[in-house]
Amino acid sequence: MAGFGNFTHAIVRAIPGSFATGALRTENLEEVDPNRALREKKAYVAVLRELGLEVLELPADESMPDCVFVEDCAVVCGDTALLTRPGAPSRRGEVEEMKTALTNLSLNVVEMTDETATLDGGDVLFTGAEFFVGLSKRTNQRGAEILADTFKDYAVSTVPVSHGLHLKSFCSMAGPGLIAIGSSQTAQRALKTMQQLSDHKYDKLTVPDDAAANCVYINMPGKGHILLHVTPEQFPESAKVFEKLKDYTLIPVSNLENVKVDGALSCCLVLANKLARV
């Protein structure tokens, strides 16, 4: 697991004008404020650049309101990138732009051509030692199989996701061997499943709010552990939990708008390590 969180590049995508009204959502929360969404996005990208990542910002596509959520389009691990086949048919076109970007990074790009397979990157949790793939509304068994075929070195375990959009709607890696997990029954059950399925020992960081359990861990050379997590304004109790982490550079990132359309912190980002070598 050495080298976990080491990245050189971040791929993001601009917010299309259709985002506020057209983005898919699982719950009818309040309207998205497009302006604030843009501000938040800008701040987010600024943070990534600040950290020293080379940020590639793909152009928005008005016909794809969800295109900002690039995470769902690709799973990058080591020198290989798997282009997904998103579960929502309206989103399948998003992959094209991602393909170009990943190819330009000279990653080994694998496409998911099977018409029966669906996989959203938001359902893929890579722990550094293995993959967990949430079987959700967006991801099916076949999609998970193709992921397993693509990343043969790693165990790929499936985790049923009964509620919520994605596996990573309530969990994420908050560090090497550290899983951030929400408190809901769904989250806890999924965690249990992952524990049962794994040969590895993970620590967990339980936060009161499921949405807050999605954070972005990056380990930049010379900067140590960096964690992008929710702000105290948005999730006061959960933010406190993150603040207890020692030896971390903690960066609260506001995500008030995306969350209305099920967008979590990691959703707008594909991280890659161009230097990924053996």
Place this chain on the structure above:
Amino acid sequence: MTTEVGSEPEVKKEPEKSPEEQEAEQQTNPSESAPNGDAEPQPAPDNAENAEAEPAPSDPLSTPSPDGQKKEKGISRFLPPWLKRQKSNSQAEPRDGHAPTDTPTQPPTQEELEDGQEEEGPKGEGTAVQPTGGAQEVQSGEEESPVANAETQPVKQKEGEEWAPESGVPSALKLGKKMKITVCHVTLLDGTQFPCEVEKRAKGQYLFSKVCEHLNLLEKDYFGLSFKDNTDQRCWLDPTKEIKHQIHNSQWQFAFSVKFYPPDPSQLTEDITRYLLCLQLRQDISLGRLPCSFVTHALLGSYTLQAELGDYDPDQHRSDYIAQFHFAPTQTKELEVKLAELHKSHKGMTPAQADIQFLENAKKLSMYGVDLHHAKDSEGVDIMLGVCANGLLIYKDRLRINRFAWPKILKISYKRCNFYIKIRPGETEQFESTVGFKLPNHRAAKRIWKVCVEHHTFFRLTSPEQPVKSKFLTLGSRFRYSGRTQAQTRQASALIHRSPPDFQRTSSKRSARSLDGAPVVSVSDHTHPLVSTHAAGPGENGRDSALELYSDSKREPRVQGENIYVRHSKLMLEDLDKTQEEVLRHQASVSELKRSFMEAAPEPRPDQWDKRLTGSPATSLHLQAHGKSPTRLESALSDSRDISKSTEDDQSSGLNGQPEVIEVVEETVVIEEVVRVARPQSSAPETAATEPALEGKDEGSASSDSESEEEAEYHPQLSGSAHLIREDPEEEEQEVGLNQEAPPAALKPCIIREDVTDEAAATAANMAEPADAQQQEGEVLVIPEKAPNGHTHDSEAPPTLFDEEEEPSFVNGDVSHVEGEHAPQVICCSEPPVVKTEMVTISDTFSAQKAEITTKEVPIVHTETKTITYEAAQLDGSGDVEPGVLMTAHTITSESLCTTTTTHITKTLKGGLSETRIEKRIVITGDSDIDHDQALAQAIKEAKEQHPDMSVTRVVVHKETDLAEEDE
């Protein structure tokens, strides 16, 4: 089966025979079966082999052998046929002079040997070892010391030596049997063939030793010999059994392979061991059995190049030098380019270092060391079962859908083509559950069962279970792993002092080049950076420690196997507060578990995983089917059992796969009555396995099965005789009191092992004879209270071991004072820790063993079970092992308000005396408002009234309740 172990004449050792032996016995004719004692000291050969490196005394050679031969007189089975032919001297083959070590260089004429094996005359050398060793084992078997004693040691050491002197032993000739030698062809990991002559009756161990000797391998416990059965499935050669009985008519073709992939190869002591492991993995990888990514292929391949070719040399290594190697199932040009690039980067790395790097990377692969088996889940969905160092993995297609770490598994069993694991309840579950898988056939089921037993023992225990003596009648195979565990082999390896042996790294492009073209790399100049001094480090192989994660799990305040001495009068009345809701919850948890196995499945597709199946490794073997039906193989492997026994087994088979019991309280009484038409000492046949019948009601279908041989079970946690490797703290918490873990460094088997039988016997000795009816009744109520006293003085197990156990909430106060200290002593030996079983055994010495059957079988999924056995002391003349002939058996069932009575009547004819045994099974079902004690008393009374001419010999009270609600 009664066992009066010490007092019988040596030849009559049947009672001690381990079931394995019985199994083997079945394959030979009865007259040959006597000397089976050798299964007992099984460990001896293994231990003794440690000494191989030491100079073996050659003089004592003659001493043991005559001894052995004397013994053999009654025991023709031990006589290797070839011994008897030694005087025939028909052909003086040039081979005679060869020491076994020379075998690799033996002339090609060996091929002919296969045909003319019987003609091989004075071919004493290697094969002579077998009989002598066997005889010696008989001796040590008498002493019941399974470990190598001073006597067996020298004998074993000689195994590796030349046996020329032996060939002259005249006594051998008296036996008039033909000596048969055959040649085994062993495919080694480098692809070469090693022909090895063995006596036809040689055991697997002999051949394996010869191969290891040929390879100069000391850390041999990770390896094994496999062969392909008639259906082309890979089977492991059991070292304890004769080869020919395992391979049947298949050719004597074997593959030397890694059997237990060490989770941390850097802890291997010798480079040669690592090298062999590398060879295995290269094979696994190139054949696609061990999938890995492009990058990993390249990396591993580059280490292979470094190890085999040394530093990259632009002059020597032209563009196509890699193409001759075979690294990946599909080797692309791109891969070769990458390989070359990486190869260059390894400059300066010694072959040994390259091997280490290779292994460090290979061990991380998710399928490293996973032995895959095709199966179906309970809904018929195709899945794969993967047995590995940590437990059992369940895959659907290539996705892991479940995993059962060894600590989670309470019992492993198989029955016909079903394979079952019983699972410890999770934090949120109150009940154990049993998960069943369907294997393609019964042999596959047995195979995975064996692999599980072996992996569990090797990786999880510090020492193998003691060979199971047939103290009690159990079903099916008594197979156990008999070799050293990883902990033991590590300890032994730490003592290796030899200078690193020279060995040649043969080229991976073996198909393209002959051996002589391979670069010769001497390893002797390599240091031993990794000599393992860690003695038996328990969970140190990274993987172990990763087992049960997250310590936030509070273990239930459940006491396992406690409260043995609950007074009967209170037996039923403690935890009757189960509600229907709990029952439902229980069912829900079961179905949830089931669900987790049955993710909706898209089309199963054949893929490269198939290559990774067990069947494949011995790829170079081409076994011909000899027109033998598969069933023949199985029947030969299975236990022999006489008719009456198998009848019981049939009954008892209902225990496996016990379904959920929904009754809130279930009390079962088994009353067995025996009428002796004959004199008392004619002794009842061992039909006393009443307990098994208990479950018949719940498992009618299963119990009707008559193929009792096709099943066996194994309790991974039962470690009265074997110690667990230390686990994570939270696991320890759960297990420490029950499994009596030894400190990690303590490799001595079974320091604090208790013997249920002995204790029970001791208890019984204190008892009055309860023969008549009134007493019997009293016994039911009184004796249990005496039982604790019988045990009180037994302080074998340090009470501190049980410190962590909490008081069971459901035990009535009046018994709690005893249970903490004593209860585990009885339960541990025969019960998986979590099963809540109460058992009191009160009986005479011999029937105590029956009582053990009871415990053994009691575990009922999802319920709390309590079993109390009362037995009359007047039972059989103990020595009588012959079960007689079953005349009739029939079963009657009747029902009343809250009781179900099942009467099972067997008539057995034994030596002219007929015996009628009536077994009544009375199931009292109901909740707290039924006075179970009264119902029980009434039932017993009625039984006696119904059969005034019979005596009650045994009362088994078996109580099942749903578990009390436990917080997590």
